[in-house]
Amino acid sequence: MRYMASYDLMESIRNTNQWLGASALAIASYPAFSMFPNPSLEWMAAWGEVTERTFARMVMKPDWNIPPFVGANGQDRLVSIEKEIEGAFGDLIHFRVQGRTEPKRKVLLVAPMSGHYATLLRSTVISLLPDCDVYVTDWHNARDIPVSAGKFDVEDYTLYLVDYLRHLGPDTNVVAVCQPAPLALAATAYLAEEDPAAQPRSLTLIGGPIDPDANSTDVTDFGRRVTMGQLEHFMIQRVGFKYAGVGRKVYPGLLQLASFISMNNDTHREAFVEQINRVARKAAQEHDRHNKFYDEYLAVMDMPAEFYLSTVERIFKGREIARNVFSVNGRKVDIGKITNVAVKTVEGAKDDISAPGQCIAALDLLTGLPQSKKASHVEPDAGHYGIFAGRSWRENIRPLVLDFIDANSGGSGAPKQVKNAANRNAKSA
Incomplete structure (x- = not known):
């Protein structure tokens, strides 16, 4: 796994999913379709919106956004x-x-x-x-x-x-x-x-x-189960040509995110399905609880x-x-x-x-x-x-x-x- 190609492949998969989400949203939002309202198109647009946002956040460092507070x-x-x-x-x-x-x-x-x-x-x-x-x-x-x-x-x-x-x-x-x-x-x-x-x-x-x-815990049990050679072989990759750290060996944030999600897979799946349904019903907002949490949770670093x-x-x-x-x-x-x-x-x-x-x-x-x-x-x-x-x-x-x-x-x-x-x-x- 210690190759730039594997790192770039992982980034390509992320980028493709972001593109698929954006494309689904664009197609389902085509003005001509509004003449024939269709719940499936509304759900398709909602899936696209949530999917695009999800995969875009994985390569963005969140802002601190510290609000002012009232003094004495x-x-x-x-x-x-x-x-x-x-x-x-x-x-x-x-x-x-x-x-x-x-x-x-x-x-x-x-x-x-x-x-x-x-x-x-x-x-x-x-x-x-x-x-x-x-x-x-x-x-x-x-x-x-x-x-x-x-x-x-x-x-x-x-x-x-x-x-x-x-x-x-x-x-x-x-x-x-x-x-x-x-x-x-x-x-x-x-x-x-x-x-x-x-x-x-x-x-x-x-x-x-x-x-x-x-x-x-599951974290400590994992550390005991695998050898250092296995970790280095399966978890370590070299940064691809897209970034300034090209060639540097890293533990990619996307791999870490995958392990985070796998620990509570059912919970995350239910959260995203519910969010898609809320978007389809026009009940979701830019800064709702789901977006506030996952905008930070999905933003990972190597x-x-x-x-x-x-x-x-x-x-x-x-x-x-x-x-x-x-x-x-x-x-x-x-x-x-x-x-x-x-x-x-x-x-x-x-x-x-x-x-x-x-x-x-x-x-x-x-x-x-x-x-x-x-x-x-x-x-x-x-x-x-x-x-x-x-x-x-x-x-x-x-x-x-x-x-x-x-x-x-x-x-x-x-x-x-x-x-x-x-x-x-x-x-x-």
Whole structure:
């Protein structure tokens, strides 16, 4: 599979389906057909509209679309996006709130590099902005990165986080979502030995595979079933001639999307059939619930092959983080060296990707951290997405995370702890 032809074939299939959808919509919308109304033509147009939109979104990076929010003085606070640090494989971006004068909690949201763009955390960013100064790791699509930029594996990812934390300073509160949780923990441990003054103030790990064997899922079972040779042969392809990263070995986002969908195939099929019916009945809207979800879910990015393979081999198969034997540039990173960074884990009781038990395993590795600086929370009835972007996040988890940050602020000018979430929002600037 490691050929440009297979990558281009996959893109051709996607492009063809997008064209078929557009053609069906155009044919069914032909004005002359309006003289003889036909339900089958209306359904054909609806199928074409949904199909074209679906396959077009697979190669589009979504916009952040961060809306303004109302400040304490009643004025709208506009939000602009600025690049703090630019890199070949990712940027550190800052959501600057115009007109804000009061210092807010500085939060670094570490986005996953697992097939989706950092915009998957859009709703998380929106919910934090009234109370926090938010920075996000914005990873690039590997197909757009020239081969000359070199490799990017789990060690490079960790060092990117180290550079970001050094830049932001010790008053930073890290919130790592899903895949980067073990690497955010490793980056903090790396700084504990190499540059203690640059360690973050707190570290919140949300639904991450610290110890994948603590509670197995389909994801961890897959990692155990296949060999690294099989993964490299069947999952890795070279970027085709259409993109700047031509020749780079990647794990294609379209393959990742196919695996995502296969895990809940019936649910996705029913969702699209229902959406087609709604479009045919003229009951669908541009920004309805279906489009809002799938515009983000279907927008996938390629991962560097080195990152994908090293994640499977070292984090899942070798359990290097769970066994505390992870190394960077040949030097062991000892998680037990973390002694003054408050750490909180968050898990969803119904998470079928990083099941309960996988993330909380981090607390047992922190042998040098006092119990008073450790915390954990399991959100009942919450799945993987809900613990960082859904109702469970907004109503329960977000207030707990902010309270945890405040409780470990060290009295250095951070906002005072507010127990009531509604009061906290009212005090926001």
